[in-house]
Amino acid sequence: MFASLAIGLYLLGLVLRNQQLVTVAVVLLSFLTYAAFRTTHADVASAGRRLEDNDSDEGIQLGGISALRKVSSSRVFEDGEIDVILRIQNRTPMAKIIEVRDRVPEVMRIKKGANYVLMELGGRRETEISYTIEAPLRGFYTIGPVCVRIQDTFGLFHNEREIQLYDDFLVFPKMEDIKDAMIKSKVPKIFTGAVNIRNPGEGSNFYNLREYIPGDPMKKVNWNATARSGGKMMVNEYERDAVSDIILIVDSRAISETGPVSRNSLVYSTRAAASLAQHFLARRDSVGLVTYGDEIVSVDRDTGKKQLYVILTKLAGAVAKGNTPLRVVTNRLMPHINRGSPIIILSPLEDDPTIIDAVRDLRARNFMVTILSPSSIDFEFDARRLDPVGYELLKTERDILMSEIRGLGANIMDWEPEMLLVTALAGARGY
Numbered sequence: 428m429f430a431s432l433a434i435g436l437y438l439l440g441l442v443l444r445n446q447q448l449v450t451v452a453v454v455l456l457s458f459l460t461y462a463a464f465r466t467t468h469a470d471v472a473s474a475g476r477r478l479e480d481n482d483s484d485e486g487i488q489l490g491g492i493s494a495l496r497k498v499s500s501s502r503v504f505e506d507g508e509i510d511v512i513l514r515i516q517n518r519t520p521m522a523k524i525i526e527v528r529d530r531v532p533e534v535m536r537i538k539k540g541a542n543y544v545l546m547e548l549g550g551r552r553e554t555e556i557s558y559t560i561e562a563p564l565r566g567f568y569t570i571g572p573v574c575v576r577i578q579d580t581f582g583l584f585h586n587e588r589e590i591q592l593y594d595d596f597l598v599f600p601k602m603e604d605i606k607d608a609m610i611k612s613k614v615p616k617i618f619t620g621a622v623n624i625r626n627p628g629e630g631s632n633f634y635n636l637r638e639y640i641p642g643d644p645m646k647k648v649n650w651n652a653t654a655r656s657g658g659k660m661m662v663n664e665y666e667r668d669a670v671s672d673i674i675l676i677v678d679s680r681a682i683s684e685t686g687p688v689s690r691n692s693l694v695y696s697t698r699a700a701a702s703l704a705q706h707f708l709a710r711r712d713s714v715g716l717v718t719y720g721d722e723i724v725s726v727d728r729d730t731g732k733k734q735l736y737v738i739l740t741k742l743a744g745a746v747a748k749g750n751t752p753l754r755v756v757t758n759r760l761m762p763h764i765n766r767g768s769p770i771i772i773l774s775p776l777e778d779d780p781t782i783i784d785a786v787r788d789l790r791a792r793n794f795m796v797t798i799l800s801p802s803s804i805d806f807e808f809d810a811r812r813l814d815p816v817g818y819e820l821l822k823t824e825r826d827i828l829m830s831e832i833r834g835l836g837a838n839i840m841d842w843e844p845e846m847l848l849v850t851a852l853a854g855a856r857g858y
Contacts, residue, residue: 429459430459433455433456436448436455440452462584463584492525493516493518495513495592496512496570497511498510498511498570498594499511502597503562504598505698506563506601507561508559508562509562509596510559511542511559512556513527513556514554516553517548517551517552517553518551519551522549527544527546527556527574528543529542529543529556529571529574530571530572534563536560540556540557540559541556542558544556565697566597566743567595567597567598567744568595568597568598569594570594572590572593574588575588575590599701599740600697600742601701603698605706605849634665635664636649636662637662639659639661643662648663649663671712671713671768673712673770673771674715674769674771675703675714675771676717676753676773676774677700677742677773678693678772679748679749680720680749681750682778683696683775685775690806690844691806695801697742699773700742701738711730712730714734715728716738717756717760718745719753720750720751721751724745752780752781753779754781754785757788757789766794768794770795770796771797771798772798775801782828786798786832796836797837797838798832798839799851800840804818804821809844
């Protein structure tokens with residue numbers, strides 16, 4: 428509009444041969460050119476590094492505007508919250524009108540505050556944008572870049588750039604406490620944990636007292652018993668534990684993502700696997716993980732909190748793709764685990780003709796097989812993507828498959844969408 432006005436005045440001045448109109452038009456065009464020239468030269472210049480702590484005063488600049496970010500945590504569980512503080516600094520002596528938008532992943536929800544602001548920032552001043560995001564789904568995510576739009580001094584032009592400032596964070600699957608469900612189960616031998624075998628060795632439960640043998644660690648010496656024995660040094664002997672090897676197999680094929688983004692088989696399976704891993708590792712069992720989709724990814728069996736972190740990280744990164752058959756997974760797995768070990772399979776049991784053969788092979792080698800199956804057809808029906816007739820037909824086929832698997836001696840549980848994990852596990856009591 429400003430340029431059109433100047434050009435219109437210039438043409439009108441030529442037509443009317445009015446030198447004053449021509450002069451005014453030339454002044455307006457000169458002013459417009461000057462403003463455009465100043466805006467063109469306000470470009471991005473990098474200066475420093477990202478914010479590591481509150482005392483840092485360096486960042487990445489856009490035309491004298493510096494952005495620095497601090498996040499409260501780099502690892503959270505589903506439905507957890509992350510507090511973000513974005514510091515904006517104007518390093519020039521002149522006030523600027525700026526728009527700032529800190530880009531967050533689309534699946535995240537802004538729970539408090541705002542990641543966008545339009546403001547006038549004085550020279551040599553700074554301000555902070557603080558907001559809280561809620562992470563509803565597991566995965567690897569990135570906050571950034573920072574989108575900044577600077578208005579020129581005369582309000583005629585805008586210079587918009589992205590400040591390449593990024594912060595990564597990881598969202599773990601959320602876990603349920605399943606301790607009560609396991610205790611109440613009528614089939615406790617489905618999940619075997621650390622078992623005392625009434626033999627002396629390394630363990631936690633007291634077994635008996637014996638005389639000191641050179642080489643015994645001093646921490647095992649029972650000084651009270653030594654004082655009562657008339658001078659003989661006595662040591663504590665503990666009951667050796669037999670720790671089970673438990674394998675969790677998670678189906679991450681493309682079909683496992685059937686249903687809404689937040690309600691599908693893969694979401695439920697990863698949450699169940701995380702809860703089971705936490706439960707068994709707390710009992711000092713040795714837990715391994717296998718996920719299969721377009722490839723087979725495995726975590727070797729181990730114990731402790733570090734193993735839980737490794738398993739949660741793998742579950743957070745599981746992506747639904749590919750169509751690897753279950754039997755390929757079990758054939759690769761069986762030679763490397765002890766017979767009789769519990770194997771827990773989390774799968775929708777769809778689009779895989781090898782399921783029956785895979786379960787039969789496992790049972791023939793005396794493996795204890797438990798299948799927890801989130802039903803994809805229930806997710807589709809709840810989302811109104813499946814008509815009642817089609818649902819009943821698919822449900823009947825699914826029930827027949829489950830009955831056949833149950834006939835092979837495997838424990839199988841149908842996990843419906845509204846059912847809590849503890850309820851699904853308690854369903855094993857009926858089988």
